[in-house]
């Protein structure tokens with residue numbers, strides 16, 4: 192709630208005019224019955240036409256003023272609530288951008304989408320409608336009650352006592368709704384997340400003919416959502432009529448007791464008429480508070496979830512006075528580095544020590560799950576090691592300005608991701624200033640230019656959901672072109688050529704070694720000897736350890752893991768040679 196107040200405070204000034212307009216409406220609403228009372232008691236009774244005309248004019252002016260004030264109030268409350276929800280959504284998006292990889296490992300996209308859309312919308316509705324009505328109803332209730340007590344304290348008090356149980360009921364109602372909305376909000380996130388995952392993985396679902404299973408899975412989640420809402424409906428339909436009943440009781444009290452006082456001559460007919468208007472206002476205010484209670488409860492559930500994210504601090508951050516040199520060389524050192532993704536689990540990297548001079552090409556091989564990607568993820572601080580340190584140009588990565596460090600690196604992840612946009616924009620994602628000439632150069636280097644050119648719209652071709660589908664190898668080459676466009680001093684290709692045929696892979700890797708002013712320190716995770724053999728350093732990883740280190744010739748001479756793979760991959764050639772030869 193503190194953060195919610197922070198946003199309200201931020202826009203305090205924007206609330207001034209709509210609140211004044213609201214107060215004007217409330218005064219107008221409470222003035223009219225009083226004028227009507229004078230109309231009946233003085234103008235009608237005494238046949239005073241001059242007074243009658245004056246009072247009707249005042250009633251007309253009050254009505255016009257109220258309409259204008261109501262317009263200003265509605266419009267400006269809408270504007271300020273839109274501003275607040277825009278601000279929250281923006282801060283939420285900014286916060287999500289600041290989180291490290293491990294945050295997203297434990298969070299699903301659908302849940303975050305719910306926070307950004309439905310939950311933020313609820314906050315908007317609460318401020319523009321719920322909170323406003325709540326405050327308006329309470330103020331209006333207070334003023335009407337004061338007027339009633341002023342006109343006749345006995346009758347006013349009797350109506351108030353009749354209305355008291357509603358306050359108590361409202362509190363209980365709010366509590367019950369809060370619990371229900373909390374569960375509904377979680378379930379909405381679940382629905383979003385399931386639908387989002389299904390749509391993203393629609394090809395997989397179809398290729399395994401798992402549509403029925405997915406429909407059933409969604410049905411179960413949807414049913415839980417339905418049950419929760421039915422439960423909520425039960426609460427609402429029990430409480431709201433009960434509140435209506437109690438509010439109507441006060442009307443009966445007013446009619447019976449007020450009629451009695453009028454017959455006794457203790458109050459005038461005009462007072463009775465004004466009372467009936469005031470009691471109706473009290474009844475409406477009570478109903479309104481009951482109705483918006485539901486929205487306020489919804490808001491409580493949503494804002495708690497949003498503010499849990501906003502209150503969370505990212506774990507991987509630049510230090511103040513961080514190291515931000517003009518240039519980066521690309522010397523990389525791993526000193527006694529170990530990594531754990533989860534504190535309770537075993538380390539996935541164990542005491543790694545490496546020294547990689549700037550400009551070298553390092554190839555990493557190893558069994559699946561050996562820790563190759565994990566090792567490279569430490570260079571750009573996507574994760575921090577649990578022990579040891581990584582130094583770039585002799586400075587611990589933790590002391591580097593994170594943004595600067597990452598802006599000097601290019602990476603192609605194992606899972607290719609391209610935006611639903613044009614090919615040009617996808618490549619330029621890493622460097623918005625890339626000239627047309629450089630766009631062509633990097634595409635050629637990544638062996639992508641020919642196939643891009645074969646498309647009717649060339650670089651303007653739309654890819655992804657809205658546009659043309661691409662093959663796995665084409666996607667990989669576009670991702671490599673995107674990485675090259677950054678022209679970083681550290682280049683990481685995490686199994687980025689796995690979908691390419693050997694010849695294209697060979698050409699691409701050869702291109703990577705040419706035409707640089709300064710060759711970047713390059714890491715290539717690969718499985719084919721042909722892809723790694725020309726590297727300056729080849730690492731072989733096994734179960735979180737670097738078990739072999741050297742160049743191609745050195746590793747062959749060692750007759751270890753690398754040698755075994757070499758023999759395995761080239762035995763067919765030997766067989767062929769011996770068969771042909």
Ligand SMILES: Nc1ncnc2c1ncn2[C@@H]1O[C@H](COP(=O)(O)OP(=O)(O)OP(=O)(O)O)[C@@H](O)[C@H]1O
Nearest residue numbers: 296532539557558559560561562563564565566605
């Ligand atoms: N984000 C993560 N959270 C938790 N564990 C992870 C995460 N990423 C990887 N791991 C685990 O760390 C270990 C090393 O994974 P890593 O991806 O580094 O291996 P790899 O050698 O690159 O494998 P592959 O060749 O299959 O890509 C594996 O046991 C994997 O399950």
